[in-house]
Amino acid sequence: MITVDGQCLAAFVFGSTVGVLVQRSRWCNTAALRDAMLFKSYRNTKALLVAMMILTVGFTAMISFGNGNPMRFDVGINQFIGLFLFGIGMVFAGACTVSSWVKTGEGNIGALWALLFLIVGLFLSSLMWSFSYWPLAGQTMTGHSNAAGLQFGWADALTLQRDTGIPAIFFGLIQTAALYGLYWRILKRERATLAAEGKVPSSVAAPMAAGSPALAKTATDARDPSAALPTLGD
Amino acid sequence: MDFFKKSLDPIVALAIIAVFDIFLFQIVGAWTVGGGETMIAGLFVKALIGAKAMNRIPFWRMVFKPTWAYWKIYISLGMGFGALVSAILSKEFYWRVPKHLSEWVMITIGGLLMGIGIRLSFVCNVSTFLGLTPEMNLGGYLAVSGLVIGAWVGTWVYKKILEA
Numbered sequence: 476m477i478t479v480d481g482q483c484l485a486a487f488v489f490g491s492t493v494g495v496l497v498q499r500s501r502w503c504n505t506a507a508l509r510d511a512m513l514f515k516s517y518r519n520t521k522a523l524l525v526a527m528m529i530l531t532v533g534f535t536a537m538i539s540f541g542n543g544n545p546m547r548f549d550v551g552i553n554q555f556i557g558l559f560l561f562g563i564g565m566v567f568a569g570a571c572t573v574s575s576w577v578k579t580g581e582g583n584i585g586a587l588w589a590l591l592f593l594i595v596g597l598f599l600s601s602l603m604w605s606f607s608y609w610p611l612a613g614q615t616m617t618g619h620s621n622a623a624g625l626q627f628g629w630a631d632a633l634t635l636q637r638d639t640g641i642p643a644i645f646f647g648l649i650q651t652a653a654l655y656g657l658y659w660r661i662l663k664r665e666r667a668t669l670a671a672e673g674k675v676p677s678s679v680a681a682p683m684a685a686g687s688p689a690l691a692k693t694a695t696d697a698r699d700p701s702a703a704l705p706t707l708g709d
Numbered sequence: 710m711d712f713f714k715k716s717l718d719p720i721v722a723l724a725i726i727a728v729f730d731i732f733l734f735q736i737v738g739a740w741t742v743g744g745g746e747t748m749i750a751g752l753f754v755k756a757l758i759g760a761k762a763m764n765r766i767p768f769w770r771m772v773f774k775p776t777w778a779y780w781k782i783y784i785s786l787g788m789g790f791g792a793l794v795s796a797i798l799s800k801e802f803y804w805r806v807p808k809h810l811s812e813w814v815m816i817t818i819g820g821l822l823m824g825i826g827i828r829l830s831f832v833c834n835v836s837t838f839l840g841l842t843p844e845m846n847l848g849g850y851l852a853v854s855g856l857v858i859g860a861w862v863g864t865w866v867y868k869k870i871l872e873a
Contacts (some may be wrong), residue, residue: 482737482780489733489740490787493726497788498795499712500722504834508860513868522719523838526727530843533731534739538844544738546840548831550848555855557830558837560822562859565834566867568819572742572833576785578805580792585807589820590746596824597750601768608767610829631846646845 504571535647552625553610713799739840743833745781
């Protein structure tokens with residue numbers, strides 16, 4: 476069993492590695508969704524799907540052997556509503572939770588401002604919890620359905636394995652195949668677009684998303700269609 | 710130090726992060742950012758208004774007691790630190806300030822909405838895509854649906870603003 480200090484140290488080492496890799500790759504979750512919708516540019520979307528595939532196999536394999544620490548998290552309507560608001564917010568801010576921290580580390584004051592107001596939003600909405608006690612908090616999630624609290628109990632790979640007796644990895648591989656199907660469709664669409672434009676497909680065909688003309692560092696960045704967006708950048 | 714001279718393919722970057730995340734999943738839990746940010750918000754406000762006043766707010770007394778001994782905080786701080794080091798080594802660190810008032814307004818509204826969203830759902834975009842969904846939690850599928858629809862609505866509104 477790892478100590479609290481050990482947990483914090485492991486988290487810091489992991490976070491620092493993420494910071495370096497995201498800074499060098501300029502990956503952003505906002506761009507993964509926004510650029511796919513606005514510009515049919517899938518550079519960040521493909522990376523997200525690859526990570527989801529690796530993690531699905533990894534997590535469900537570990538769960539199959541009784542390892543790992545899956546979140547004990549009840550399914551609730553609050554997750555849909557909360558992430559709906561989050562989705563609007565991240566497009567407006569031009570940054571997700573990851574890129575806000577990474578851009579702040581790069582000296583982007585707009586990203587720091589977004590983080591500051593994320594904290595303000597978090598705190599202000601925490602005051603509302605005083606009046607309604609909704610949604611149910613982590614420790615009050617019982618794992619069972621609670622219609623009054625719009626919670627539907629806990630259901631994930633671990634409960635599937637427990638209820639069916641089939642190892643979680645089996646379900647994980649099905650989900651991975653579905654994610655790969657989506658990835659393959661994107662590749663197919665990209666190839667079709669390149670063929671229509673008479674260009675040779677390359678491994679990194681889509682342009683880098685720089686976000687703001689002011690933030691564009693290279694000529695490639697400057698040509699990026701998403702550079703027209705006057706936000707934080709990705 | 711060639712690594713800091715050129716861009717990294719995001720697929721490679723995210724694949725490496727995913728492998729490390731599997732180890733983190735074994736040690737403490739999957740990568741998440743919203744939990745750490747919630748705790749940072751609690752610690753930040755506690756420093757401003759004091760422990761006594763903070764304790765009067767049920768959420769911070771019953772759900773998230775502000776403490777520095779919460780591992781998720783260090784993921785967020787680590788990301789900022791790692792990016793700072795990487796930006797300096799790659800000579801990409803420089804102060805960038807949004808130039809237009811409209812950018813400040815959009816960032817402010819966006820930040821507020823992200824904060825409210827995290828508080829309501831107890832998850833963020835990272836734990837949605839790279840935590841709950843790979844764990845096949847049904848809440849993850851609900852959250853992904855909400856996030857994709859929200860991003861679509863946000864993109865549509867943004868497009869209208871840009872066109873105007």
